[in-house]
Amino acid sequence: MKLRFTWGTGIFLAMLAFMIFILSFVYKSIAMDEYQHELVSEDYYKEELHYQEEIDKLNNSNSLSQNIELVNSKEGILVNFPKDIAEASIVGSIYFQRLSNEKLDFTEQIRLTDHHQLIPVEKLVSGKWIVKIDWEAEQEQYLFKETWFY
Numbered sequence: 001m002k003l004r005f006t007w008g009t010g011i012f013l014a015m016l017a018f019m020i021f022i023l024s025f026v027y028k029s030i031a032m033d034e035y036q037h038e039l040v041s042e043d044y045y046k047e048e049l050h051y052q053e054e055i056d057k058l059n060n061s062n063s064l065s066q067n068i069e070l071v072n073s074k075e076g077i078l079v080n081f082p083k084d085i086a087e088a089s090i091v092g093s094i095y096f097q098r099l100s101n102e103k104l105d106f107t108e109q110i111r112l113t114d115h116h117q118l119i120p121v122e123k124l125v126s127g128k129w130i131v132k133i134d135w136e137a138e139q140e141q142y143l144f145k146e147t148w149f150y
Contacts, residue, residue: 054143056141057134057141057142057143058143058145060140060141060142060143061142061143061144064082064084064085064142065082065084066082066083066084067082067144068080068081068082068133068144070131070146070148072150073118074121075118075120075121076118076119076120076121076122076123076124077118077119077124077131077148077150078116078117078118078119079094079116079117079118079119079133080115080116081112081115081116081117081135082115083115085137085138086137086138087112087114087115089137089138090110090112090135090136090137091110091135091136091137092109092110092133092134092135092136092142093107093108093109093110093133093134093135094107094108094109094110094117094119094131094132094133095107095131095132095133095134096108096119096123096124096129096130096131097129097130097131097132098125098127098128098129098130099128099130100127100128104125106123108123110133110135124150125150126150127149127150128147128148128149129147129148129149129150130145130146130147130148131144131145131146131147131148132144132145133145
């Protein structure tokens, strides 16, 4: 029996090759460990319930005469807090989130020196970070949220 190569056979083989090509990418993106899928948050729905509180804190921060300022330096990231608020009354935490790798995420408690806090370079990796500073001063709650490149 002789196998004939017609245009129908060519179309079938081309479609089969294309399907194998696409399925190989699907396999790589799902099954291989080097292509990890990081979630923004594990408790997304729980956090959504507190979203109005977050909006209120952001509005409080925006109403300040001077908001928090981030500055890159060779020692790390310098976080400058407003000078018109008493340093002793400022409490809270600074959360650094790396969307590309959740293992790099970390939280620092606020410990100010002259309205500044340095995040050391040893904890940071060059690239894009989401910085969330959730803080309280004088019975008022504030939230600072910014995307920062270090």
